[in-house]
């Protein structure tokens with residue numbers, strides 16, 4: 001069993017290039033919400049908290065459990081520590097989780113999703129001690145979040161709220177429309193926006209005429225995993241667009257359709273064999289008041305929020321010690 005200490009000190013890579021999101025003939029008025037910068041800010045704060053805890057002899061520990069070879073999970077886990085077992089059963093995993101729950105040096109447990117089909121995901125997520133549930137997936141934490149009590153909140157939606165707050169964008173009284181109702185993003189994002197006093201609409205695959213709702217959104221959160229689903233006609237000019245989608249494009253014609261005349265994207269496709277696009281069409285970004293780019297937007301926040309949750313879990317479990 002590997003155990004990870006939180007890393008103090010980060011190298012921030014990558015830049016946001018405004019020209020990638022706007023045709024050169026368009027006016028560049030939309031503000032780019034740079035997730036990499038915001039994540040660096042949060043990581044620096046978390047690192048300071050870790051140093052304060054370490055001065056008291058506490059090193060927050062996080063365990064990431066990866067099972068099998070689900071490609072999406074392997075990609076996601078690359079920057080985390082992994083514990084891998086090819087043919088582990090639900091019962092064996094339950095025993096592993098019980099062991100991690102009991103270990104004092106483990107503050108956070110993350111079971112990387114999706115799990116292979118042969119294990120019972122729901123049962124395993126419920127077996128994680130709510131106090132160590134740094135993903136916020138346990139029903140106890142979902143319930144705490146729903147009732148507005150302090151909770152370990154899912155990392156991606158928590159990152160979205162951090163982006164909005166740290167960018168000083170209003171939430172209270174705004175109409176927030178969330179596309180997608182997953183337990184990982186859509187539902188908790190809706191709940192957190194509601195807790196922050198937005199008026200919230202959740203749209204999903206069975207919603208009739210999604211554009212009718214999105215066109216009224218002051219804040220639009222797209223988390224449905226469909227490349228460029230939200231088109232320019234679907235957004236209110238000046239809206240805040242939060243793009244949670246990470247979709248890989250491999251086809252040159254498709255890349256040209258999303259990024260017409262964008263030599264940098266074409267070069268990236270030639271170099272890497274793919275380029276990323278979110279759930280929001282780049283042409284919609286040009287109309288927005290502010291938007292999160294893909295890559296370099298919401299995705300950059302998720303690991304920062306995981307570190308944040310791990311430190312919060314460490315502090316809460318040790319009776320609030322280590323407060324700066």
Ligand code: GUN
Pocket residue numbers: 076110111112113114135155156184302
């Ligand atoms: N797979 C994709 N996103 C997530 C996440 O936030 N947490 C976990 N555990 N698995 C994921």
